[in-house]
Amino acid sequence: MSDTPMIEFRGVNKWYGDLHVLKDINLTIRRGEVVVIAGPSGSGKSTLLRTINYLEPVQEGEILVDGQPIGRRRQGNRWVEESAADLNRKRQEIGMVFQQFNLFPHMTALENVMEGLVTVRRMPRQEAERIAREMLARVGLADRMDHRPSKLSGGQQQRVAIARALAMRPKVILFDEPTSALDPELTGEVLNVMLDVARQGYTMVVVTHEMGFAREVAHRIVFMDEGRILVDAPPDRFFRDPGHPRARDFLGRVLWHAE
Numbered sequence: 431m432s433d434t435p436m437i438e439f440r441g442v443n444k445w446y447g448d449l450h451v452l453k454d455i456n457l458t459i460r461r462g463e464v465v466v467i468a469g470p471s472g473s474g475k476s477t478l479l480r481t482i483n484y485l486e487p488v489q490e491g492e493i494l495v496d497g498q499p500i501g502r503r504r505q506g507n508r509w510v511e512e513s514a515a516d517l518n519r520k521r522q523e524i525g526m527v528f529q530q531f532n533l534f535p536h537m538t539a540l541e542n543v544m545e546g547l548v549t550v551r552r553m554p555r556q557e558a559e560r561i562a563r564e565m566l567a568r569v570g571l572a573d574r575m576d577h578r579p580s581k582l583s584g585g586q587q588q589r590v591a592i593a594r595a596l597a598m599r600p601k602v603i604l605f606d607e608p609t610s611a612l613d614p615e616l617t618g619e620v621l622n623v624m625l626d627v628a629r630q631g632y633t634m635v636v637v638t639h640e641m642g643f644a645r646e647v648a649h650r651i652v653f654m655d656e657g658r659i660l661v662d663a664p665p666d667r668f669f670r671d672p673g674h675p676r677a678r679d680f681l682g683r684v685l686w687h688a689e
């Protein structure tokens with residue numbers, strides 16, 4: 431196995447107009463690591479996540495995925511934008527699971543999971559179906575494959591979305607508040623599937639307020655506030671004392687609300 435980090439932020443800064451949303455981000459995520467990104471609303475967590483597959487461009491610094499710069503690369507003393515074809519090829523290797531599950535409403539669970547394999551990977555339908563069935567079984571939906579999203583609970587829909595990401599055999603899976611849209615009684619089944627994905631050795635970056643998941647599953651917790659990474663620590667240290675007043679304050683609030 432290579433020592434090349436799976437994800438590397440080098441001196442990244444990003445602005446939306448005058449708003450400085452990512453400030454001097456330096457972050458290295460190794461292969462197989464599960465990193466939870468925590469922080470108050472508006473601190474830049476989603477933006478950070480979306481720069482990893484270059485859904486959001488950055489103005490300073492660079493992001494490398496598996497050793498390759500994504501979105502743009504330096505040539506001499508200027509930046510050259512990556513071609514759409516190159517960018518799309520890299521994006522196929524980066525799975526993303528959103529708060530809103532983003533399934534196709536007119537397709538069954540099985541068809542949703544097959545879609546990327548058939549249209550993007552150009553896989554024969556039979557092979558795509560075999561993989562899709564395997565992935566849906568893995569997330570506990572063997573008996574729901576022929577259901578459309580409207581016939582599934584939120585937790586089941588999110589598990590379909592995770593199966594869809596896994597089917598592409600990504601190098602990395604990014605999760606942006608995957609349980610925030612769910613009723614509390616449905617978050618557990620989704621977190622359990624994510625735990626299973628983590629145990630398979632996937633590199634995962636997870637934006638979440640679920641501190642129980644962070645404590646049990648994350649290798650590191652990265653705390654952001656106002657566009658800056660203030661803490662980057664293993665969970666035992668983070669929960670004992672994150673070492674920064676803003677993080678202590680945040681932790682006090684989320685843990686209090688979770689009880």
Ligand SMILES: Nc1ncnc2c1ncn2[C@@H]1O[C@H](COP(=O)(O)OP(=O)(O)O)[C@@H](O)[C@H]1O
Nearest residue numbers: 446449451469470471472473474475476477478
């Ligand atoms: N497309 C956008 N245009 C302008 N401002 C944005 C855009 N997306 C997010 N922002 C702002 O950037 C900041 C960080 O947002 P975001 O990354 O969504 O934070 P978080 O996910 O931590 O809640 C917020 O102030 C937000 O209002």
Ligand SMILES: [Mg+2]
Nearest residue numbers: 475476477606
């Ligand atoms: Mg967000």
